[in-house]
Amino acid sequence: MGFFNTILDLIFPVNCVSCNKSGEILCLKCISNFPIAERETNKWIFALYDYRHPPIKKAVWLLKYKGKKKIAEIFAESLYGKINEELSDLSIFENFRNPILIPIPLSKTRLRERGFNQTELICKELIKLDTEKIFTLERNILIKIKETEHQARIRNRKQRLENLIGTFGVINENKIKDRNIILIDDVTTTGSTLNEARKILKNAGAKKVIAFTLAH
Numbered sequence: 001m002g003f004f005n006t007i008l009d010l011i012f013p014v015n016c017v018s019c020n021k022s023g024e025i026l027c028l029k030c031i032s033n034f035p036i037a038e039r040e041t042n043k044w045i046f047a048l049y050d051y052r053h054p055p056i057k058k059a060v061w062l063l064k065y066k067g068k069k070k071i072a073e074i075f076a077e078s079l080y081g082k083i084n085e086e087l088s089d090l091s092i093f094e095n096f097r098n099p100i101l102i103p104i105p106l107s108k109t110r111l112r113e114r115g116f117n118q119t120e121l122i123c124k125e126l127i128k129l130d131t132e133k134i135f136t137l138e139r140n141i142l143i144k145i146k147e148t149e150h151q152a153r154i155r156n157r158k159q160r161l162e163n164l165i166g167t168f169g170v171i172n173e174n175k176i177k178d179r180n181i182i183l184i185d186d187v188t189t190t191g192s193t194l195n196e197a198r199k200i201l202k203n204a205g206a207k208k209v210i211a212f213t214l215a216h
């Protein structure tokens with residue numbers, strides 16, 4: 001599908017999702033002017049952009065549901081900058097070193113339907129950018145066992161938390177024992193999905209777990 005999309009992009013020129021200028025699916029000018037996310041309530045979650053801004057929503061949607069992989073590449077550049085910035089402090093003050101990147105997984109059914117996991121695409125792009133080898137990527141640690149009702153559709157906080165119980169599992173536990181972990185997700189709203197993933201990883205022996213997302 002990626003190859004097919006590339007061919008299509010060559011035949012049909014792309015326009016920026018935000019300013020509509022022809023050239024890139026998300027132009028440099030627009031992405032550098034995207035509003036920055038307000039601080040998450042969980043201090044270990046770092047979000048890049050403000051999800052209420054419609055072009056950001058649209059870009060995430062194109063990545064997630066239309067397989068526009070170029071979006072992952074463009075977002076990853078900003079995210080890499082943000083991770084580097086935060087890690088320079090965290091490594092000094094909290095001894096957060098040699099972290100492992102772990103993408104929030106999709107269930108097997110969802111992965112089959114979609115053909116790819118958007119957070120994994122972002123992670124792969126981050127690895128390409130990480131020439132200094134600040135982190136490594138592990139895709140076979142956190143797995144999604146249970147298909148959950150879309151979190152954003154559940155209003156009640158208690159129900160949202162209940163919906164997530166038993167969602168994730170950990171395999172290859174030995175790989176994360178006493179290791180620092182960076183979870184990667186596309187969007188966080190209440191932080192409950194990331195909280196659940198973090199809890200499972202910590203129970204499996206991980207040291208510190210923080211998270212970065214494209215938007216909040």
Ligand SMILES: [Zn+2]
Nearest residue numbers: 016019027030
């Ligand atoms: Zn633009």
